[in-house]
Amino acid sequence: MAESETTAPVLDAEGVSKRFGAVQALRDASLRLGKGEIVALMGANGAGKSTLVKILTGALRRDTGHVRIRGTEARLNSPAAARRSGLVPVYQEPSLIPDLDVADNLRLGRTPVDAFRHWVAEMGISDLRLDDVIGDLPLATLRILDLARALAAEPDVLMLDEMTAALPTDLVEKVLRVVRQQADGGRSIIYISHRFAEIAAICDRATVLRDGATVGNLKIEPGIEERVVELMLGGKVAPVASETRSRAAASGDSAIIPRLRLRGLKAGTRLADVSFELNRGEVLGVVALEGQGQDELFDVLAGNRRPAAGSLEVDGRPVAFGHPADAIAAGLTLVPGDRAHALLMSRSVRENIALPLLARLRDWGAIRVRDEAARVTSAIERLQIDTRAQGEVRRLSGGNQQKVTIARWIAKGVNTLLLFDPTRGIDVRTKRQIYGLVRELAGQGAAVLFYTSELSEVPQACDRVVVIFNGRVVDVIPAAEADEATLMRAAYGLSRAGTEPA
Amino acid sequence: MTALNVGPTPLARIGRFMADNPLVPLILLLVGLVALLQILQPGVVNSRWLANTIKVAIPLAMLAACQTLTMLTGGIDLSAGTVATISAFATATLTPLVGAPAAILIALSVALVIGLVNGFGVAICRVHPLIMTLGTALIASGCLLVYQRYVIATGTKIPDFLVWLGTGRTLGLPNGLFLFLPFATLVIWMQRRTGFGRLLYALGSNEAAARLSGVRSWQVLLSLYALSGAIAGLTGLLYLGVVKTPSLSLALPLDLPSVAAAVVGGTSIFGGRGGFGGTIIGALILTVLGTMLTLMQIPEGGRRILFGLIILAVTALYIRLTEQGR
Structure with missing residues (x-):
């Protein structure tokens, strides 16, 4: 050069x-x-x-x-x-x-x-x-x-x-x-x-x-x-081969009341003012450079942190979460970016997956062993978790650990899934399984918010993507147009030719 | 980090086996100690010795239940001995005044209240359990001194039922088992098969993860320390029947051995690992060790030194073995 x-x-x-x-x-x-x-x-x-x-x-x-x-x-x-x-x-x-x-x-x-x-x-x-x-x-x-x-x-x-x-x-x-x-x-x-x-x-x-x-x-x-x-x-400007997917009316038919509506959400020093809607049956991607407020956004949605300003509506009803338990009760469940924050490393796969089933005071009594086993087994099968080392989660590979954190919410019943960079540091095969699962969950009516640091994932897993820069939503892009170049420009706060930010 | 482990060393394999079956090495150690005792003093191991060992080990194991359960969450209950003492002292002094059932009820209520105070401090004020329980133990023992001044004239009486439970025998076995067997069954069932029990392990393994799964940890901790207080109170009642003389320092000598029994029994003080099954064996191991050192007629000072050294050695070895292959 x-x-x-x-x-x-x-x-x-x-x-x-x-x-x-x-x-x-x-x-x-x-x-x-x-x-x-x-x-x-x-x-x-x-x-x-x-x-x-x-x-x-x-x-x-x-x-x-x-x-x-x-x-x-x-x-x-x-x-x-x-x-x-x-x-x-x-x-x-x-x-x-x-x-x-x-x-x-x-x-x-x-x-x-x-x-x-x-x-x-x-x-x-x-x-x-x-x-x-x-x-x-x-x-x-x-x-x-x-x-x-x-x-x-x-x-x-x-x-x-x-x-x-x-x-x-x-x-x-x-x-x-x-x-x-x-x-x-x-x-x-x-x-x-x-x-x-x-x-x-x-x-x-x-x-x-x-x-x-x-x-x-x-x-x-x-x-x-x-x-x-x-x-x-680099040479990656060529359009991504878009897989044929049937998600005809992801945002069309449920446009009346969104599953999740954010208005002017603000938290900490980074999340300044974020508004968007997430519908049932939709996978909404979130793309941002590091430290643009996405961590705070997911923390607020999961009830792990209180917003400084703004409002949050679930199915049209305003909510305020004081504890993750409140968010879970409203159906918002988080798979955090760092697996070490989500897993009981020294406990078994089964205990890790069953944890949310026992969290509420009314579930403290005798465990319904058969029900638990059935839920855990079906979650393990659905995610194809390798259970050869299920005695302790720490003995699993990174990809399998990530699957366990997702399986937990599958066993509990998914309503709104918040995935924070779920494919970071895991192998390609597992990544593809996760995209497949996310699409499948959306197909069954779940709403999924999917933050990813790998731009190439967006067209494979998402329907739309919101781009956050400097704590604000700067663009909303349909997945079909969300090639890496477009996303990268948007993530750097450069406006897209032709379209106005939402 | 792959699930397939290619050619682990034999030592690692032993460690893995022990980590998966933590009771096996403990039972082996216990059997070994009994065998050693029999070699040192032929004929000492008989049914009478057995009954006596169990009798002594029961209150220790019960008090160690407080330590085990709190240690599963990464905590500890250093007030257990004091609570047991207060419960015993209150029962003995109140029985002549209000009768045995009411006295026992009051004693257990006091124990529960101290447990709730511990729980409040640990769960809501987030005071470290070590400091919190040590603090309440000091305050409670001070209150006991004041209380003692008022009741000095009333005299004491130990309910017959407790004496029967503490010292009586049925078919050559101590009656304490009538209390202990249901108690132990209940604790082990609770820790393995109830939501509450699972949450103890969850909090001890990763409190942040438990929180993200919707666990409100204050609820668990408050209940836990209240339960621990109640167990300590119950232990005090039994111990009163065993010792038969109430004093202001009745169960205090059990405080540290109760921690040792839990640790020797494989419960991690950092939380998330262990269980009451190991603690029972740990209490038996400590009791047999105590007998052995007494029989060898080592003077008190030497006995203490040896006791301490053996506990440290056993724990270090056990941790080393079970941490292998990680």
């Missing part, structure tokens, strides 16, 4: 590779950063972005390749070594110690207090006291403090990971201005973000990763969004 125009790069990573067991996370990643340059690092889920960042900041060691800082080979054996080389990161999660006050945190990091204060004031936080305890401060303030701390260290290379994600708009502007000033003053910045608007506003170039390799190095100019998305997708 295009060569960087700077002659003597401050940071020059070349041919970096990293393997985790059987997974080649990075094959051939490179990143060049000139003096006074801001480079956006971009890539879809699993492209290797975070692995590269971890290698540059000393959290991981590379297998092969070079990282040179100002022309000399850099030793990046630990985060401290990376800092000494002049590379300071600001991560997405606040890195200050919550139980200590601001001054103690600065002392721990040997941060010069005056410089720190200067930057905090520069970014418009005037009421900060050095004896404020970190844990009492709002998330947005903490991100600013992290950035100010990094600036006070006067790094050669600043690495900003989704810096603006938790910030209100006015702070975003101030941060962007400060970052740009830093670059104009000669510092170099690696800017990781999903937001094209910000990248267009402050970055000089964009480096794009795909499948562990750097596939592009572009100058920022009008229309760059399309080029970047194309690069992230």
Whole structure:
């Protein structure tokens, strides 16, 4: 791809590779950063972005390749070594110690207090006291403090990971201005973000990763969004072979009262304002980049968290869930993204599947052994769970564990199924079984909400898909049109030609 | 993580077998200890010894039921010994005043109330069970001291029925079994075949997962600690019949052995694994060990040291074996 125009790069990573067991996370990643340059690092889920960042900041060691800082080979054996080389990161999660006050945190990091204060004031936080305890401060303030701390260290290379994600708009502007000033003053910045608007506003170039390799190095100019998305997708723009499926009137005949109606749902710092409807007999896909509020959305729907604002209707009746038990009583059942949150690892397959059958106070008495056995057996058969190691769920393979978490709700009786990335980390055969099952359940009248981080799954399992960006629904796309390119553009908040967001 | 395990080592296979059948090694250990006792002191193992061992082991096993059930959820009930003592003391002092049935009823109510307080603290205030039950034990034993001042003049009487239960024999076996066999059957049935029992394991294995499945854990924990208090109260009644002299520290010496019996019996203090069947054998093992150390005429200090060491060794070995192959 295009060569960087700077002659003597401050940071020059070349041919970096990293393997985790059987997974080649990075094959051939490179990143060049000139003096006074801001480079956006971009890539879809699993492209290797975070692995590269971890290698540059000393959290991981590379297998092969070079990282040179100002022309000399850099030793990046630990985060401290990376800092000494002049590379300071600001991560997405606040890195200050919550139980200590601001001054103690600065002392721990040997941060010069005056410089720190200067930057905090520069970014418009005037009421900060050095004896404020970190844990009492709002998330947005903490991100600013992290950035100010990094600036006070006067790094050669600043690495900003989704810096603006938790910030209100006015702070975003101030941060962007400060970052740009830093670059104009000669510092170099690696800017990781999903937001094209910000990248267009402050970055000089964009480096794009795909499948562990750097596939592009572009100058920022009008229309760059399309080029970047194309690069992230690679050759995958061809339309997906759509399987013939009979779901004639999925949303048509039940349009009177939706199974689930969300209005202006807001929760935490990420879920801002989400509204959509889910009908019986429908599989509604949810697509979003990481951290756009989808975790909070599913938590709210499963009764695991209370919304800060907005309303939720089930079959036309308003509901408020104080506990997952309330959601389950209303028929909303969750298969969480992390199987470790769903399973009793040291208990048997049977006990895991039967758990929701015994949860209510009135089910505490004698177990109806025959009824339980019948339900569990039929759920196991329906999902084809391999029961050779059913004594303890931890001995099952990942795919079979995932099936157990779904089988639990099959045994209980599915009404509305909330699936959060149910196919992550499982084999292709099991994935196909899960798509088949989801279609079958919808065919029997269930409503399914299906979040997935793999865009190619959407046409195979869903009827429609809502795309969430920045805590809001930015698009609703029929599955037939939801090829990867369309979804990727929508997920990055780029509008679709011709259609208006719902 | 595949279900097919290619060529496990023999040790791993033994571990897997023991993990699936946790009672087998415990029973083997118990038989071994009895055999060792017979070798050390030929003739000591007879029907009289057997009856005596069972008699001593029953109150320990019952108190250990409190530990087993709470430990299944990852908790513990350190107030069990105190509750048993209070129940026994109240029964003995109230019987001359109000008669045996009323005295027993009051004693069990007090035990239940202490259990409910524990449950309130653990389930609703989310205090760690160790601290909560230790705290209530301290408060309750303080109240017992105050109470004792008021009843010092009334004298004590132990209901005949409890003496019969605690020390009597039928067909050479202790009458305590009339209480213990139904009790143990009920506890084991509850833990295996009721929704409540399953939820104890579920909470101990993964409370977040239980929550997502619709379990309201406070309901389970509140009921559990109330039940534990009631069991401790019942144990106090039986123990009163065994010891026949009420005191302010009656069942306190059983506190830590009750924890040890549950742990030796294979119940994990981290929750989710174990059961009352193992605890019964654990209580028998501890009782036989105690007899053995007494018979070897080791002085008290040495006896305690050995007792502690053996418990640690047995537990470590057992955990090591059953954790193999994970």
